[in-house]
Amino acid sequence: MTIQSTQIRLAARPLGEPRDSDFQTTVRTLPQLRNGQVSLRTVYLSLDPYMRGRMSDAKSYADPVEIGDVMVGGTVCEVIESRAAGRQAGDLVLAYTGWQTHAVADARHTRRLDPRQAPVSTALGVLGMPGFTAYAGLFEIGRPKPGETVVVAAATGPVGSAVGQLARLRGARAVGIAGGPRKCRALREVFGFDAAIDHRSPTFREDLAAASPDGVDVYFENVGGPVADAVTHRLNKFARIPVCGLVADYNATGQPEGVDRLPGFLRRVLTLSLTVRGFIQDEFVPSLHDAFLHDMAGWVREGSVRYREDIVEGLEQAPEAFRGLLSGRNFGKLLVRVGEDPTR
Amino acid sequence: MTIQSTQIRLAARPLGEPRDSDFQTTVRTLPQLRNGQVSLRTVYLSLDPYMRGRMSDAKSYADPVEIGDVMVGGTVCEVIESRAAGRQAGDLVLAYTGWQTHAVADARHTRRLDPRQAPVSTALGVLGMPGFTAYAGLFEIGRPKPGETVVVAAATGPVGSAVGQLARLRGARAVGIAGGPRKCRALREVFGFDAAIDHRSPTFREDLAAASPDGVDVYFENVGGPVADAVTHRLNKFARIPVCGLVADYNATGQPEGVDRLPGFLRRVLTLSLTVRGFIQDEFVPSLHDAFLHDMAGWVREGSVRYREDIVEGLEQAPEAFRGLLSGRNFGKLLVRVGEDPTR
Numbered sequence: 001m002t003i004q005s006t007q008i009r010l011a012a013r014p015l016g017e018p019r020d021s022d023f024q025t026t027v028r029t030l031p032q033l034r035n036g037q038v039s040l041r042t043v044y045l046s047l048d049p050y051m052r053g054r055m056s057d058a059k060s061y062a063d064p065v066e067i068g069d070v071m072v073g074g075t076v077c078e079v080i081e082s083r084a085a086g087r088q089a090g091d092l093v094l095a096y097t098g099w100q101t102h103a104v105a106d107a108r109h110t111r112r113l114d115p116r117q118a119p120v121s122t123a124l125g126v127l128g129m130p131g132f133t134a135y136a137g138l139f140e141i142g143r144p145k146p147g148e149t150v151v152v153a154a155a156t157g158p159v160g161s162a163v164g165q166l167a168r169l170r171g172a173r174a175v176g177i178a179g180g181p182r183k184c185r186a187l188r189e190v191f192g193f194d195a196a197i198d199h200r201s202p203t204f205r206e207d208l209a210a211a212s213p214d215g216v217d218v219y220f221e222n223v224g225g226p227v228a229d230a231v232t233h234r235l236n237k238f239a240r241i242p243v244c245g246l247v248a249d250y251n252a253t254g255q256p257e258g259v260d261r262l263p264g265f266l267r268r269v270l271t272l273s274l275t276v277r278g279f280i281q282d283e284f285v286p287s288l289h290d291a292f293l294h295d296m297a298g299w300v301r302e303g304s305v306r307y308r309e310d311i312v313e314g315l316e317q318a319p320e321a322f323r324g325l326l327s328g329r330n331f332g333k334l335l336v337r338v339g340e341d342p343t344r
Numbered sequence: 345m346t347i348q349s350t351q352i353r354l355a356a357r358p359l360g361e362p363r364d365s366d367f368q369t370t371v372r373t374l375p376q377l378r379n380g381q382v383s384l385r386t387v388y389l390s391l392d393p394y395m396r397g398r399m400s401d402a403k404s405y406a407d408p409v410e411i412g413d414v415m416v417g418g419t420v421c422e423v424i425e426s427r428a429a430g431r432q433a434g435d436l437v438l439a440y441t442g443w444q445t446h447a448v449a450d451a452r453h454t455r456r457l458d459p460r461q462a463p464v465s466t467a468l469g470v471l472g473m474p475g476f477t478a479y480a481g482l483f484e485i486g487r488p489k490p491g492e493t494v495v496v497a498a499a500t501g502p503v504g505s506a507v508g509q510l511a512r513l514r515g516a517r518a519v520g521i522a523g524g525p526r527k528c529r530a531l532r533e534v535f536g537f538d539a540a541i542d543h544r545s546p547t548f549r550e551d552l553a554a555a556s557p558d559g560v561d562v563y564f565e566n567v568g569g570p571v572a573d574a575v576t577h578r579l580n581k582f583a584r585i586p587v588c589g590l591v592a593d594y595n596a597t598g599q600p601e602g603v604d605r606l607p608g609f610l611r612r613v614l615t616l617s618l619t620v621r622g623f624i625q626d627e628f629v630p631s632l633h634d635a636f637l638h639d640m641a642g643w644v645r646e647g648s649v650r651y652r653e654d655i656v657e658g659l660e661q662a663p664e665a666f667r668g669l670l671s672g673r674n675f676g677k678l679l680v681r682v683g684e685d686p687t688r
Contacts (some may be wrong), residue, residue, distance in 0.1 A: 053615075224610060243614050246607070262605040266568060269622040270587050271397075273391070276620040278613035 001081060003039060005102035013243030014055050023051035023071070023319050030104050033083045034041055039096060040077035042338040045315065046124035047073065047322050049222075049247045070120035071099035071318075074129060076113065076120050076343060087112070088178050091276070092343065094123045099318050101338055102178065115343040118300060126307035127296055129281060130158035137220060137291045138166050141277045148217035149206075151234075153177040153199065153227045153246065155187050158333035162296075163220045164193045165305045172218070175211045177227055179328045186331075190306055199227050208234060215239075223247050223258035232265065235272055240304045242329040243278040247326060295339065308332030345425060347374040347383055349446035351414045351452045358399050361670065366399070366413070367663050374448050374453065377427045382451050384421035384439060386682040389659065390468035391417065391666050393566075393591045415443035415662075418473060420457065420464050422686060431456070436687065443662050445682055459687040462644060469677035470651035471640055473625060477588050479636045480628035481564060482510050485586035485621045490515030490680055492561035495552075495578075497521040497571045498591065499531050502651065502677035506640075507564045508537045509649045516562070519555045521571055523672045530675075534650055543571050552578060559583075567591050576609065579616055587622040591670060604614035652676030 004027055011024035022116030033039055050062075054072055057064045065072055075098070079091040087093070093110035095132045097103035113120045118127055125131060144150050150167035152160045155176030164174035164187070176187040187196035195211035197204065208230055215236035221228055224246035235241075269276060299305035310332040312321045318336050324333050348371055351376075364668035377383055394406075398416055401408045409416055419442070423435040428451030431437070437454035441447035457464045462471055469475060488494050493512035498504045499520030508518035508531070519539045520531040533539035537553035541548065552574055559580035565572055568590030613620060643649035654676040656665045662680050669678050 008533060117476060221610075228610075243610060246610055246614055256604045256607065258604050260602050260604050260606070262609050263568060265606050266565075266572075266587060266590055266607070266622075269620060269623070270590060273622045273624060274620075275622075276613060276618075278610075278615070278619075280617060280619045283617060 001039075003102050004028070005030055005100045006227050006315060007098075008315065009070050009098035010055060010065045010067055013064075013166050014052075017323055018052070018055060018319065020319055025316070030102055033104060036084050036106055036108070037104055038079050038084055038087050038093075038110065039076075039081045040093070040103050040105055040110075041080050042097060042099060042101050042103070042126055042315075043092070043341050044076040044121050044311075045073055045099060045318065045336040045338050046075065046128070046135065047318065047325050047334045047336060048130070049245055049325060051322065051324060072096065073098045074124050075103075075338075077103070077110075078125055078339075082107070084108075090342075092120050094128070099315065101193075101315055118297060118341055120341070121309060121311075121333075122300070122307065123159045124335060125309060126162060126300055126305065127293065130333065131162050131296055131307075132284075132292050133244050133281045133290060134159045134162035134166060134220075135296060136281055136288050137261060137279055138163050138218070139170075140284060140288070141242035141275070141279060142167075142218040142220060142240050142266075144172035144218050147173070149173045149175060149212050149214055150218040150220065151175045151177065151212065151216050151231050152220040153223040153231075154189060154328070155193065155196070156183045156191070156331055157222075158307065159222055159244065160220070161187075161191045161307065162305060163331075164191055165299075167218070168192060168194070169299070169304060173212075175208075175216075177231075180267055183331060186308070190308060205230050205233075218242075220244070221246070229261070232268060235268065235273050235274060239272060239274050241274060241276045242333050243276060245283075294297050309335055311335045311337050313337050336337065345383075347424065347446050348372070348398075349374055349444045350573035350657065350659060352443040353414050354399060354411055356397075356411065357401060360397070361667055362399060364663055364664065369660070374446055377425060377448060380428050380450055380452070381448055381669065382426045382428055382431050382437075382454065383424045383549070384419075384437070384441060384447050384449055384454075385424050386419050386421050386441060386445050386447070386659075387436070388420040388465050388655075389417050389443060389662065389680040390419065390472070391662065391669050391678045391680060392474070393589055393669060394425060395666065396670060408561055416440065417442045418468050419447075419682075420467055421447070421449075422683075426451070431629075434686075436464045438472070443659065445659055459544050462641060464685070464687055465653060465655075465677075466644070466651065466681055468508060468679060469502045470644055470649060471637065473584050474677060475506050475651075476636050477625045478503045478506035478510060478564075478635060479640060480632050481586035481623055481624055482507050482562070483514075483590050484628060484632070485619070485623060486511075486562040486564060486584050488514050488562050491517070493517045493519060493556050493558055494562040494564065495519045495521065495556065495560050495575050496564040497560045497567040497575075498672070499537065499540070500527045500535070500652065500675055501566075503566055503588065504564070505531075505651065505676075506649060508535055509643075511562070512536060512538070513643070513648060517682075519552075519560075521552075521567075522576075527675060530652070534652060536650075546627075549577075552661050555622045560655055562586075565590070573605070576612060579612065579618060581616050582618075583616060586618045587620060588624075610655055655679045655681050657681050 528540035
């Protein structure tokens with residue numbers, strides 16, 4: 001069986017916001033399967049902020065995508081053909097095959113999904129890497145106590161919405177920050193945040209103060225920029241700041257001129273005895289991932305953790321959708337439907 | 345018995361480096377003793393960087409000294425007269441009576457010192473607050489493992505010299521940063537650091553790199569400024585930064601203009617999974633202070649932790665000596681001998 005894959009490759013390292021010319025579309029024939037491998041048809045491709053880092057060659061927590069390589073990314077795929085035990089045609093699996101319609105992968109790099117347990121797309125969202133990022137960062141680093149206040153930005157996103165709901169499950173007050181009244185309404189009405197604040201509002205700082213009358217004990221940092229600056233000024237003594245992303249700065253092309261805020265930030269770290277802890281979810285997989293899958297699947301089933309997906313149609317939409325992700329245009333977990341979902 | 349106390353009071357909030365006109369000397373008669381109180385003659389006054397913060401009214405971890413109040417500070421005193429059980433004339437005690445020759449204090453705010461166990465001045469240094477700051481910050485936050493590299497600046501000071509020696513007791517490599525060849529020699533020859541680096545050297549960054557060939561796992565932050573900036577670029581993944589002081593910035597009068605280093609710092613926190621944790625030693629007193637006194641007294645007795653004192657004579661020298669402390673002119677734990685030490 002000869003399979004053609006349409007692929008989006010990195011053509012150039014973006015300067016600032018990625019442009020169409022930074023990507024290149026190719027069509028290739030997949031290689032013959034070897035023992036232990038499966039050939040896959042992509043159903044969903046996950047678009048996540050970390051991918052911006054992979055497009056750069058700055059030192060980071062993972063190697064950059066090389067120029068000419070297919071862009072990386074988590075996927076939900078259907079098995080077309082299998083030469084591996086435990087996988088057969090028609091199986092749906094979680095894989096990491098990136099921005100392409102078809103791929104060959106080692107079966108041990110895939111995980112079988114059971115569509116009867118949860119919609120398979122959730123393996124890329126609330127039951128996948130974003131949900132686990134929220135779970136590990138909030139519970140292992142943020143450690144909210146009942147009655148404390150937890151603030152998270154990009155709060156309608158897959159990480160932020162889980163952070164707020166998990167905080168409430170622990171008895172904490174959840175304050176979400178998002179862009180625009182529509183997202184803020186969803187924070188209150190869909191995700192049950194105690195307060196929702198629009199970072200585009202001219203009264204943003206006052207609104208934040210009003211929403212955190214007792215100060216902020218956990219700031220789950222996934223955006224950086226001016227929002228982070230405002231929250232930092234509301235922190236209580238012994239506050240914790242899990243840092244899992246800095247989307248606002250991902251397109252930055254140099255060090256910004258102006259006032260150097262680092263000394264003031266460190267002074268606040270000192271006088272408030274703050275804990276600032278960067279993390280990538282991988283670190284917690286060995287110790288926590290099984291508990292996460294068990295807990296989160298239960299909470300999703302019983303409805304105490306809700307999620308929202310923003311699905312765009314067709315692989316060719318990925319570059320534009322990715323730009324929207326970095327500027328906050330999506331609304332929920334951003335997925336590209338690359339091919340038909342046989343379960344829906 | 346009528347006792348006169350010579351006192352140094354805060355006359356004005358310093359702008360930048362404290363000037364003589366920011367202080368005022370007064371002479372007052374001590375009040376009559378009440379039950380539970382002792383009258384004290386100051387033997388040693390400790391000068392410590394945190395006092396600069398108390399001179400300002402910016403929000404900090406402790407209330408500021410009010411204008412007109414006696415400057416605060418830890419002291420070793422001799423009891424002149426006692427109306428408290430467990431205290432008698434001639435006892436030497438650790439107190440917090442500040443920049444004055446005599447004072448009345450509640451006995452429960454003093455701790456008796458045994459001159460046979462250790463020189464009483466050490467209660468303000470290696471066996472006192474600075475030593476405990478090193479012990480708690482390094483062991484509870486820094487948590488060096490054998491073979492890891494620990495870097496500390498102001499390394500001939502009472503906190504830094506203890507940090508380096510405690511790191512070596514845990515099997516880590518200790519790299520000390522200090523100003524000038526004389527201090528660097530002391531780091532190697534007196535305190536046994538594995539490497540000593542002069543931050544005034546034009547090759548400082550290269551020297552730091554050469555002294556930390558495997559990178560830096562713990563940066564015990566007590567100075568801030570350009571030294572901190574250089575060390576930050578040597579940090580390994582999962583490095584820990586206990587932040588106990590930022591002396592380089594204490595005299596700063598505003599936010600520095602220029603490049604904003606905060607986004608770059610947070611990016612490093614994220615990509616290296618750093619832990620940055622501010623602390624004041626008070627936090628760890630309930631859980632750790634007894635163990636500290638036991639451990640540290642033993643290490644000092646057996647010679648595995650050494651210390652160095654820089655003693656200036658006479659209370660009137662305190663303002664000038666304090667200015668020297670903020671600019672690194674002292675060499676070892678800075679003490680003012682306010683009155684005769686009966687044990688020496």
